[in-house]
Amino acid sequence: MYRPDSERPGIPSAALHYPCGEPPAHGQAFEIAPGVFWMRLPLPNMLAHINVWAVDDGEGWAIVDTGVSSPDVAEAWEALLDGPLHGRPVTRVIVTHQHPDHVGMAGWLTERFGCRLWMTRLEYMHSLAIVAEAGQEAPSEGHAFYRRAGWDAVALDGYCRRFGRAGRMISRLPRSYRRLHEGESLRIGVHTWRVIVGQGHTPEHACLYSPDLHVLIGGDQVLPRITPNISVHPMEPDANPLGGWEASLAHIRRQVPPDVLVLPAHNEPFEGLHVRIDRLEHALRQANARLRNALREPRRVVDLFGVLFARQIPADDALQYALATGETVAHLNYLHARSEVDVRDDESGVAWYVLKRGVGPLVAREAENGVPA
Numbered sequence: 001m002y003r004p005d006s007e008r009p010g011i012p013s014a015a016l017h018y019p020c021g022e023p024p025a026h027g028q029a030f031e032i033a034p035g036v037f038w039m040r041l042p043l044p045n046m047l048a049h050i051n052v053w054a055v056d057d058g059e060g061w062a063i064v065d066t067g068v069s070s071p072d073v074a075e076a077w078e079a080l081l082d083g084p085l086h087g088r089p090v091t092r093v094i095v096t097h098q099h100p101d102h103v104g105m106a107g108w109l110t111e112r113f114g115c116r117l118w119m120t121r122l123e124y125m126h127s128l129a130i131v132a133e134a135g136q137e138a139p140s141e142g143h144a145f146y147r148r149a150g151w152d153a154v155a156l157d158g159y160c161r162r163f164g165r166a167g168r169m170i171s172r173l174p175r176s177y178r179r180l181h182e183g184e185s186l187r188i189g190v191h192t193w194r195v196i197v198g199q200g201h202t203p204e205h206a207c208l209y210s211p212d213l214h215v216l217i218g219g220d221q222v223l224p225r226i227t228p229n230i231s232v233h234p235m236e237p238d239a240n241p242l243g244g245w246e247a248s249l250a251h252i253r254r255q256v257p258p259d260v261l262v263l264p265a266h267n268e269p270f271e272g273l274h275v276r277i278d279r280l281e282h283a284l285r286q287a288n289a290r291l292r293n294a295l296r297e298p299r300r301v302v303d304l305f306g307v308l309f310a311r312q313i314p315a316d317d318a319l320q321y322a323l324a325t326g327e328t329v330a331h332l333n334y335l336h337a338r339s340e341v342d343v344r345d346d347e348s349g350v351a352w353y354v355l356k357r358g359v360g361p362l363v364a365r366e367a368e369n370g371v372p373a
Contacts, residue, residue: 016224016272019261023268026076029054029084032269033213033261035189037084041067041076043101045319050101051265053217054080056189060089060113064208064217065096065265066105069171073105094118094180096219097202098126100169102265107171117177120197122204124177127170134167145234148351149325150300151315158318180206193217196255200245201228209256216256217263221248222277224262224270231326232333242334246284249277291331295341295355301328304353 020032029037035056040049053064067073081087090113095103103119110117119127138160146159182197186208196207198221208217220228230245232238258274270276287308294307305313305324308331313324332353335341343353 015275016270018224018268018270020269023049023051027079027083029080032263033215035191036213036215036263038263038269039080039084041073043068044070047101047266049266051263051269053263054085055191055193057091058189060091061085062092062094062188063090063109064094065102065219066093066109068100068104068169069108070104070169074108077105077109089113090115092116092118092178094206094208095123095127096207096217096221096265097205098123098130099202099220100130100166102219103127103173104170107173110174111172117174118180119177120180120204120206123202123206124173124179126203127173131167131170131173133164136164138163139234142234144349145237146322146325148237148301148345148349149329150302150350151321151325155315155318155321158316159322162318162322194255196252198245198248198252200230200241200248203241203244205248207252209260214257214260215263216260216273218265220265222252222262222273222280223264223266224272224276225267227280227283229323229327230330231323232329233326237329238333240330240333240337242284242330243337246281249281253277288331288335291335292340292355292359295335295353298352298354300350300352301325301332304328304332 020030020038024030024038024040026040026042029039032038037054039052039054041052042048043050050065050067052067054061055064067076090109092115093106093109095106095117097103106117117124142159142163143156146156151159180195182195184195186193186195191210191212193208193210196209198205198207201220205219205221207219207221209215230241232241253274256273259271260273261269261271262273263269290307291304294304302325305328308328309324313320315321332341332343336343339356340359341353341355343351345351
């Protein structure tokens with residue numbers, strides 16, 4: 001789940017700089033780099049907003065990320081297009097990843113302006129799969145995944161009721177797209193942008209870096225005040241997205257200078273990219289150290305929420321319970337991939353995790369000394 005750093009134990013406050021001032025109100029657009037405009041759209045959840053970007057593309061605008069599909073967001077886009085974007089056409093729609101707050105209005109915009117959708121292949125295909133779930137019943141594989149995590153009947157009922165909701169927040173997608181590739185250069189207007197692909201939050205998340213402008217459009221890959229949800233989903237229960245996210249943070253550090261202006265999907269544009277990556281990596285090590293210590297005795301997934309999160313997750317909050325489960329499984333799969341934990345299923349199909357022999361004492365000493373694992 002996206003959570004403020006204050007709710008994620010182990011993240012020290014990062015010394016970041018926020019040079020762009022107050023965020024734009026809905027219907028406003030602020031130029032924060034030559035030809036790059038910052039806009040905000042409303043969200044129907046705890047995040048309240050998503051940042052989207054208009055980049056001058058000569059005859060019109062390249063739009064990066066689009067908001068969820070809803071009447072409120074459509075009204076906000078109408079105000080932006082007729083107001084601060086001066087009625088100029090949208091030349092292309094670039095989407096960083098598959099989640100509805102990013103891809104939701106992509107079909108609406110591409111159809112309206114007769115332009116193309118630009119995405120990485122996995123993100124486009126996953127978006128189509130999410131849309132296809134709308135109106136469908138929850139699959140048996142999903143039931144099995146969450147039962148294995150230790151969910152009770154109340155939680156499973158919430159999963160069934162919510163299934164397919166994300167697909168209803170995405171407008172009809174075009175059946176053709178332009179694929180984005182890692183490392184390719186895009187010419188948008190008079191500036192060059194390089195595609196940097198990350199993993200973890202989603203399988204093939206695209207960031208855009210402009211050396212000309214010294215700007216990184218980061219999507220959800222690196223956020224300044226909150227951390228993205230890194231989850232395992234029922235579709236791929238053995239995935240290791242946390243390992244992918246860790247590798248991606250290192251990849252971004254190598255590819256992008258430390259003093260760029262980062263344009264995140266949530267919170268405000270910031271400077272201090274490498275500082276933020278350092279803090280996130282430190283938090284990951286601390287979380288896994290706490291988890292190893294808790295796993296000296298066998299535990300289910302639902303038994304570990306208190307170890308990873310700074311608050312209890314009620315089973316009747318279907319969305320937060322699913323996100324907490326996915327993130328906890330991601331940590332456990334990460335440790336399992338490193339051969340640090342064993343897992344066995346009991347007679348009812350519930351998974352129990354325990355630390356392997358020889359790992360615990362080392363972690364205990366590290367925890368006592370305050371040294372990240």
